[in-house]
Amino acid sequence: MRAQFIKRTTLAFLVSLLLASSVFAADIQVITSGAFAEALKDLAPEYEKQTSNKVIISYGSSMGAAPDSIPSRLARGEQFDVLILAAPALDGFIKSGVVQSGTRVDLVASVMGAVVKTGAPKPDISTMNGLKSALLNAKSVAYSASASGVYLSTVLFPKMGISEQMDKTGRKIYSERVASVVARGEADLGFQQVSELLPIPGVTFIGELPPEAQKTVLFSAGITSNVANLENSRDLIAFLASSKAVPIIEKAGLKPVLPVLPWSIQKHSR
Helix, strand or coil: CHHHHHHHHHHHHHHHHHHHHHHHCCEEEEEEHHHHHHHHHHHHHHHHHHHEEEEEEEEEECCCCCCCHHHHHHHCCCCCCEEEHHHHHHHHHHHHEEEEECEEEEEECCCCCEECCCCHHHHHCCCCCHHHHHHHHHHCCCECCHHHHHHHHHHHHHHHHHHHHHHHHEEECCCCCCHHHHCCCCCCCCEEEEEHCCCCCCCEEEECCCCCCCCCCCEHHHHHCCCHHHHHHHHHHHHHCCCCHHHHHHHHCEECCCCCCCCCCCCCCC
């Protein structure tokens, strides 16, 4: 009798543990723009090892009207718990009420660079003169339709006095990595955030833009106003902003920020 009692008690305890884990486990719906995409792909499994939560990742550009851009997907009513995208775009969602005020957490700083097709000559873009020469000599130049490309076409090209030429040879890329276009030989030069260029096969990374041309963009996380799992979403962001995430973030070509969180979660040590 005693053995049966112990067996039943043990079984009941195990069942209660399983039920408890199912109650506290959560699917966290995250959508990220391209700059943080590769880092998140590697960080999500590491986070899942430490918790019972599952990170469900979707992808879209920070801005623009492409059908798969983050603004378009949100406009269609798609729901997410966490948005990760260029900080200016996130601020727009905070202002409109899509993202909760006070939940913005800066995760990484991202810089821009360029690629050519593997085997092609590698122009020197380390100086402004070299960059200008490379742009003017290229038969076709691809750049993103999102944050980095908007900067190139509306700020840098006019500053360099080459807007007219770029109108002829420039190509804005929607819903695809710029490096993929270059790898297929459809553009001589490709410009985008470094973290979006590095993972693509078939191209050679030729360097970051020179300091005078560079624009560093913060990529930040925020929690949506219709979040389904608030505490778990905070916990995920705390992990992404912690020192544990630094090696993967740096490997992806990004610079970690390690901010002070706007809420008190100490689970993931700094």
